[in-house]
Amino acid sequence: MQACRLIAHDLACRRGDRLLFRGLSLSLSAGEALQVAGANGVGKSSLIRILAGLLGPYAGTVERSGMAGLVDDRHALDPQLPLGRALAFWQRIDRPAEHAASRLGLQDLLDVPVRYLSTGQKKRAALARLIGQGAPIWLLDEPLNGLDTDAARLAETLAAEHCAGGGICVVASHQPFALPALKRLDLAGFAA
Amino acid sequence: MNGALVTLLRRDIAMLVLGRRSGAVLPILFFLSVAMLFPFAIGPDPALLARTGGGVIWVAALLAAILPLDRLVEPDIELGFFDQWALRELSEEWTVAVRVLAHWLSFGPPLMLASLPAAALLGLDGQALRTVELGLLAGTPGLAALGVTVAALTAGLRGGTALAGLLVIPLAVPLLVFGAGSLAPGGESGIALTGAVSLVLLAVAPFAAGAAIRSARG
Numbered sequence: 230m231q232a233c234r235l236i237a238h239d240l241a242c243r244r245g246d247r248l249l250f251r252g253l254s255l256s257l258s259a260g261e262a263l264q265v266a267g268a269n270g271v272g273k274s275s276l277i278r279i280l281a282g283l284l285g286p287y288a289g290t291v292e293r294s295g296m297a298g299l300v301d302d303r304h305a306l307d308p309q310l311p312l313g314r315a316l317a318f319w320q321r322i323d324r325p326a327e328h329a330a331s332r333l334g335l336q337d338l339l340d341v342p343v344r345y346l347s348t349g350q351k352k353r354a355a356l357a358r359l360i361g362q363g364a365p366i367w368l369l370d371e372p373l374n375g376l377d378t379d380a381a382r383l384a385e386t387l388a389a390e391h392c393a394g395g396g397i398c399v400v401a402s403h404q405p406f407a408l409p410a411l412k413r414l415d416l417a418g419f420a421a
Numbered sequence: 422m423n424g425a426l427v428t429l430l431r432r433d434i435a436m437l438v439l440g441r442r443s444g445a446v447l448p449i450l451f452f453l454s455v456a457m458l459f460p461f462a463i464g465p466d467p468a469l470l471a472r473t474g475g476g477v478i479w480v481a482a483l484l485a486a487i488l489p490l491d492r493l494v495e496p497d498i499e500l501g502f503f504d505q506w507a508l509r510e511l512s513e514e515w516t517v518a519v520r521v522l523a524h525w526l527s528f529g530p531p532l533m534l535a536s537l538p539a540a541a542l543l544g545l546d547g548q549a550l551r552t553v554e555l556g557l558l559a560g561t562p563g564l565a566a567l568g569v570t571v572a573a574l575t576a577g578l579r580g581g582t583a584l585a586g587l588l589v590i591p592l593a594v595p596l597l598v599f600g601a602g603s604l605a606p607g608g609e610s611g612i613a614l615t616g617a618v619s620l621v622l623l624a625v626a627p628f629a630a631g632a633a634i635r636s637a638r639g
Contacts, residue, residue: 283504283638297508303501307432321428322509362509 233295233365234258235280235397240289241421242275248421249275251288255414259365262388262398262408267416273401274301276416277370280399295397298364300372304355306343312354313339316361325361333357333383348375356384367391367398373406425511426519433523437489448485449531455481456539467544474543475553475604481539482532482557483593486564490589491582493524493572494634503634513631517569521626525565533557549604555612556600563596563619566626573630577637 234257241251249272257263265273278284281297306315316330316339330336333353338346346354352375359367367388373381385407388398392408400406438445459477460470497503506516533554540550571588575581595618603611 278638281504281508283507296510299504299508301501301504303499303504305501305505307436308500318428318432319505322425322511358505364508 232259232395233397234292235295235366235399236292237280238290238292240276240279240291241287242272242279242284243287244272244275248287250416250419251421253289253414253416253419257397257399259395259397260392261412262392262400262410263412263414264406264408265399265401265414265416266403268403271416271420273403273416274370277301277368277399277401281368293366295365296362297366297368298359298362299368299370300352300355300359301370302374304343304351305358306351306354308344309342311340312343312346315343316354316357319358320361323362325363329357329360330354332360332387334380349377349380352376353380356387360387365396367396369398369400369402371402372400373402373404422511425509426515429506429511429516429519430523433520434526437493437523437527445489445527446531448488448528449535451488452481452485452532452535453539455484456542460542470544471546471549474540474545475549476601477543478536478539478545478553479556479560479597479601482536482561483564483590483597485532486528486561486568486593487586487589489524489527490568490572490575490585493520493569494630495572495576495581498576498634498637504638513634514627517573517630517634518627521562521566521569521623524569525562529557529561529565532561552604552609552612556603556615559612559616559619560596560600561619563615563622564593566619566622567592567596570622570626570630570633573633573637576634 236256238254240253242249255263265276267273275284279286280291281299282291282293307318312335320328330339333356335353335357338350343351369388372384376384388400389408392398398408440446456477463469503513503516507513536553536557540553545553567589571585575585575588578584596615599611599614599618602608603615
């Protein structure tokens with residue numbers, strides 16, 4: 230994995246006519262992990278989307294070297310397709326070295342249409358898609374939502390392995406997320 | 422990049438042409454029903470039908486192209502596909518261009534095929550049918566580009582589908598004027614003008630729709 234960096238400088242985010250946060254800077258290099266915490270509506274998801282480059286910041290700059298992979302509540306899996314074929318679409322684009330479906334306990338669900346999967350199963354499928362993407366920067370927006378205890382531990386293990394392999398992991402969650410050397414950023418401190 | 426675009430095209434075709442997102446044949450059935458209803462409404466006078474039939478085919482084609490607008494762009498924004506493509510540096514311009522091609526395949530060639538029975542129902546002669554087919558070949562790519570652009574502009578708006586239909590109709594007027602105009606005696610150059618309008622729409626669509634999708638993100 231190439232050396233990756235994620236630097237944000239003096240970010241501000243505006244939604245509608247409300248300034249959610251301002252003056253936020255962060256710097257992450259290979260192997261580091263950050264948890265973005267804060268109450269509902271404080272701007273965690275917006276920060277993740279700004280870091281992904283999907284949303285323009287109201288002020289400030291984001292520097293990213295390395296591709297970003299995003300898992301949020303939109304899983305980008307065709308609901309009417311069987312899970313195996315929905316994941317195969319991303320495998321044809323990402324050309325992963327290994328298929329992560331069995332690692333996430335999805336091997337028995339590959340024939341099931343995505344729309345019949347539970348929230349947690351879809352989240353596991355999205356994590357499989359993320360692993361297949363091979364992106365060095367992981368941006369996880371509420372990754373534990375809907376996951377049962379075992380799957381939640383597995384998600385933490387995967388994130389820990391990703392960081393140990395030289396990746397960056399940013400987790401936006403109000404729940405505790407167990408990662409070694411996890412830095413913590415409380416968005417409430419940057420509220421405008 | 423090219424491999425990814427081929428993969429996108431295969432998914433778009435499976436979705437729009439083969440009807441994974443349901444209703445791929447509806448526009449064609451709608452088109453044929455209009456062609457069938459028209460003689461009932463204005464009476465079976467062959468001269469009148471032959472004179473107006475080409476125009477009816479064009480109006481029916483335009484209306485049929487409006488039907489699939491709601492499933493062109495919005496579902497993929499809602500499902501997060503455009504976000505994931507953007508993260509993989511597949512720009513919206515490219516994904517939209519692929520979508521225009523798939524959308525055209527889903528209704529252009531089928532409409533041209535369905536024009537054969539429609540022409541028979543309306544009593545068009547061989548010459549008029551040839552002009553209609555050439556005109557549709559020149560005009561439907563422009564309709565496809567317009568459809569995807571308007572679908573991207575209205576994605577996520579309340580009542581977006583109805584609004585999309587209303588927006589497409591005035592913007593498609595040049596295509597209709599030149600396309601149906603080519604059926605008038607001495608109007609053959611209308612086909613070239615229809616093609617020209619189509620090319621302009623095709624050139625603008627990826628950038629306009631791409632910008633619309635980016636700005637809808639939030």
